[in-house]
Amino acid sequence: MNNISVYKKLIKIDWLLVLLLVTLVSIGCLALYSAADADWNPWAVRHFQRSIIGFFIAVFIALIDIKLIYRFAWIPLIISIFMLLLLYFVSDQSVNRWLDLGFIKLQPSELAKISLILALARYFHDIQIRDYGKISYSIVAIIISLPVVILTLIQPDLGTAVMQILLIGSLVFLAGLRVWFLILFFGIFTASLPFLWLNLHDYQKQRILTHLDPSTDALGAGYHINQSKIALGSGGVFGKGFLQGSQSHLDFLPEKQTDFIFTMIGEEFGLAGSLFVLMIFVLIMLYTYMISFLQSSQFGRLVCSGIVFMLFSYVFVNIGMVSGMLPVVGAPLPLISYGGSSMLTIFISFGIVLSASIHRFDKLETRERY
């Protein structure tokens, strides 16, 4: 199995999964075309170009042996922490999430998510089977992840940090954590909320307060949510039609090319459109879960299900936010929203999923030093 040719590997790629991803990218391109008032520029074209690059990155990763990914699973985390630190020291603004590498602007906290998944999957994989569920290991896992979370939190990027915490939680849970510890974990999380609140920036507090009652500040922070709900709601069953979204095209909708792109789709294609997009995501998640179940290694299983959870958290937080269910935290809709970092994260992630799928029967040697 180890030495199958690249050609054979290409054939073995889960092209159905790729097709689903391509569908999302296509929806994204069309939505961005609409967001730019029927213009492929400036967003749709770049979105397409990025997705091509992303596609090749994914296929490239898919061809890499899962053993190699396993062996170097710590590296991305170290790079992520390094980039976050760099951002911390380089940044001179109060809010800085982007690291300008010259040729690309990256959001290290996004890339950190997949790094966390890889690192934690590797960590839990390496634990002696009988030690599964031991609390000390879970605590170690949390400590491993802590630098990323803290560095993300002080950017500050509360939304991503919360998503990272939930991701860590889900991985720890999947790895076999005792249920009572899980309760404790969320207990601590809840207890730390007041502390978190005190350390929030004013705009973050405002966002959360606004979420609790959007109508209090119709032209301020609540404006976005209200306008987004109006746009979604006025879409009805089948929407106002492609390019006909009055809320979006008359600029009542903020950030319609990034975080609020789902709203625009909902306005122009109605509930049917919203559900179609959601359905694609669900299909991808189910498919990935299936791949996860077929894995012969714990590493592969955790990586794949971790990626499902990551994708889920993106989708849930984004749609929850634009429909007024959750606070405005700034989460993109993967592969549809305009933005390089989340797209890169998703393509890298699904490159790993594809690789895991191709190499699903590979046995990974557990290092016995634990």
Add this chain to the structure above:
Amino acid sequence: MKKNKLLLEEQLQSFSRRAILLGGLQLGLLGLTVNHLYKIQISDGKKYSLLSDKNRFNFSLIPSSRGSIFDRQGRILATNTGTFDIEIVPEWSKDIQKTLYDLSDLISLNEDEIRNILNLSKKQKKFIPIIIKGNIDRQTISKIAINIPHLPGVTIQQNERRIFPQGSLTVHVTGYVGKVSKSEQKENTPELFLPGFRIGKSGIELQYDKQMRGIPGEKRVEVNSLGKVIRSSIEKKIIKGKDFQLSLDVQLQTKALRRLQAGNDKLVDVNSTQAKNILSSNKSYAWQLRDDRKYINKNQNGDIVLPESGSVVVMDIHSGEVIVSASAPTYDPNKFDPGISASDWQMLSNHPRNPLINKAISGQYPPGSTFKMMVGLAALEAGVITPKTKSFCSGHIEIGDMKFHCWSKQGHGRVGLMDAIAQSCDVFFYEIALKTGINNIAKISREFGLGAPTGINLPGEKGGLIPDRDWKLKVKQKVWRPGETIIAGIGQGYVLVTPIQLALMTARIANGGKKIIPTLLKPSKKLSSNISNAKVSKTNLNIIKKAMEKVTLGEFGTGRSFRLGIRGVEMAGKTGTVQVRRISTKERESTEGVIKNEDRIWQWRDHALYVGYAPMDNPKYAISVIVEHGGSGSSKAGPIARDIMESILQNDPTKFVPKTPIQKPMI
């Protein structure tokens, strides 16, 4: 190894359990999301659709163009003109004060005006535009337009403004327009809330306001989140306001007004040295001349005096169309839009000669001797006299313990009805009035349009007053006394009439008692054949007409000195001189006699009146002239009426030819 394999199995099972659990949780949360989306997009879809449309569309009214007013020849009396106004929207200007100071380099803006705008901007909502200056000329506008980028918040707005090309000539008929007051905004018409909307405040502008306004259109404007207009569509077309053509003839109106104001005075050009000296030394006089006359009055003594005030009404006796309706002094309605200054308003409203009042319909005066036709007719109708009944006038008569004087100290000797009217003998009418009784006189007067508003289509008409016994009892709570009938016999005492009523009375006498109603519209409603007739005998009416003819033609007629200068055409009429103050016995018996009219202060002088119709043998026009405190009817009002009637007859399509070339008046 086996144990290890078992553990691996266990590990897979544990993972599967937990993965399914986590997957279930995820599906559950996504289910919640779907439910939420369903609620927003389907359950509340209608609500959000409405909100979306509200976001998207602004409905705005397009004010319709106000209807114009024309005279009977189609000359414009009131219309609209486009003007450029400069406005500022405080919201769009970071520093209004700075913007205004910058703007003051381009247009004249003084500190006060800037302060007013700043105050206003603090009081009202920031997005409501404030007019900085209205009616800006094109050159200045283009200068401002170039600099607009440096004047944040300043906008150029094209608005409509009401103009009255005839200035002060017809203002009392056309009226004027003004801003909508708070109380008027209660009406359920949205256009009244538009800034800059004008409604009729008086005259025809008020009478036919609703029709002249038209119906505003509606514009649906699609706006983006910044309020910028993306596109607009007309939802409802405007219906233009209705035009009105009046029966008035501006040319004749001008002639009448100027002739009335000239009186018997000499006219001096305002640009002459004498006039300039007077105007610079007498501010009040200078102001009162602001009705755009080019002349000032100089009386026989060479003194500069104010122009005469009063009213002239000319009416078609068959249709009731009012051809001239002049009221002096007058004012320029163009000053009311965009707004009249407080000091100008003070001057206008406190002016002793009441320029704001349309004296033709709202000025109430005792009719004096012009009332004698009514008294005579009432006496004939009541049968208390015949045309042959004679009476002796010794210059006064004593009834009871009261002494009543004739205007002629020496008396008229033996006079009958005809001569009493022709020479305006008071004593004759004292006697017949007493015999006829006030109620009979009142009844006939009312038949001829006195004592109640005539129903002319203008707001603010007064009814005058024709007293009778019931009225006295009701209003004064006193019994009618015979002495009051006596002075009513010469149109004094309680009796009050308006100039339009006098013209109507004369018209109804001239047309044989047809009860026409005066109107200012042309074409007036089709002459209905069922115009009722006054309940008087034709014979008696003809006697009165003959008497009025004798006023002009009789040897001692009070109108003999001002006959028409047109071949074969004469004017029948009646003069009137109304005493304003009571002449005491002491004054009457003093060596100097009654103080001469010219020597009294203006307010105490007699009113001069004349009513008449022409041509005498085939009447067509009726005229009433009243010169307030103008002296005697025969010396002041009569000649004015003659000159005006001459112009009217010459203007008539049937062409009355002048006897000699008529002297062109100076006006």
